[in-house]
Every structure is written in structure tokens, then in C-alpha cells.
Amino acid sequence: MFDGDTLWVQPLDGGRYRKLRLDGLDAPEIxxxxxxxxxxxxxxRVLRQVVTVRERSHDDYGRALVRLQHGGDDVGAFMVQQGQAWSYRWRHSEGPFAQEEAQARAQKKGLFTAASPEPPRDFRRRHGPCPMPPRP
Incomplete structure (x- = not known):
């Protein structure tokens, strides 16, 4: 795992790990x-679990934008529903997980226990990207 919306997945047949970005949500920077x-x-939710990956496209960093399923559930919806990410807003859209976000806010789950949590987009604009962790 890298953060709440980016992870590495290895195909079942082995092969190289792929860096994937969950589509439709925006998790806080690490x-x-x-x-x-x-x-x-x-x-x-997903570490060392078998997941189903449906790739939609690629982001500006070359990562595949994916919908991830585990046990029949959409992992992105789960993350937003648990208050661990925002539904990704684009232009005038509240995003694909607007209903899950509204529910998490109403129940004051995760990020939404804070009075006004700062969306990652605003955080990045103010602080830039997080520094890379030191290599072991």
C-alpha cells in the first residue's frame, strides 16, 4: 500500500506488481x-487478498485507474463509506460515491469526525506533494 487510493497488485499468475489508483475517490495524502x-x-481490506481489477484508463502519472472488487464489494465505495476518502469531484459532479460520502459525513466516520477535513486537492495545492519516505 502507498496510501488510501493507491496500491500495488500482483497478478494471480505471478508476474510484476502493478501500481494502481482507485477510480472515483480521493484519499488523504499520506x-x-x-x-x-x-x-x-x-x-x-485488501492486503494479501484476491481482488478483481477493472481498468478504466490511466492517470497523468501512468497508473491504471481501476475499480477494485473484493468479496463482491466495491473497495472504493467501502473506503468512502468508512470515511477514509472523499468521492472524487469533477467539474459539477459530486462523484460516483456521493451517497457513500453523505452517509459517512452524517455518521461522522473517519475523516468526517473533524469539523472541516481538508480535501487532498486543497492540501496538495497548499503544501505540494508529500516527501518520499527514506529508503530502508
Whole structure:
């Protein structure tokens, strides 16, 4: 896991790991408040589990944008529903997980326990990207 919306997945037949970006959500940056909790929630859900990957396109960084399923559930919807990410807003759209986000906000789950959590887009605009962790 890298953060709450980016992970590495290895094909069942072995082969090279692929870096994937969950489509339709935006999780806090790893150095942002809630970033580690979001990453840990994603890891608790899918680490060392068999998942189904449906690729839609690629982002500006070359990562595949994917919908991920585990046990028949949409992992992106789960992350937003648990308050670990925002539904990804684009132009005038509230995003594909607007209903899950509204539910998490109403129940004050995860990020939404804070009065006004800062969306990652605003955090990146103010602080830039998180520094890369030191190599072991």
C-alpha cells in the first residue's frame, strides 16, 4: 500500500506488481491528517487478498485507474463509506460515491469526525506533494 487510493497488485499468475489508483475517490495524502489511517483501512481490506481489477484508463502519472472488487464489494465505495476518502469531484459532479460520502459525513466516520477535513486537492495545492519516505 502507498496510501488510501493507491496500491500495488500482483497478478494471480505471478508476474510484476502493478501500481494502481482507485477510480472515483480521493484519499488523504499520506503526510496529511488521516492519511495513515486511510492507508491502513485499505490495507486491512485488501492486503494479501484476491481482488478483481477493472481498468478504466490511466492517470497523468501512468497508473491504471481501476475499480477494485473484493468479496463482491466495491473497495472504493467501502473506503468512502468508512470515511477514509472523499468521492472524487469533477467539474459539477459530486462523484460516483456521493451517497457513500453523505452517509459517512452524517455518521461522522473517519475523516468526517473533524469539523472541516481538508480535501487532498486543497492540501496538495497548499503544501505540494508529500516527501518520499527514506529508503530502508
Amino acid at each position: 503526510c496529511q491528517d488521516g492519511g495513515v489511517a486511510s492507508r491502513d483501512a485499505l490495507a486491512a
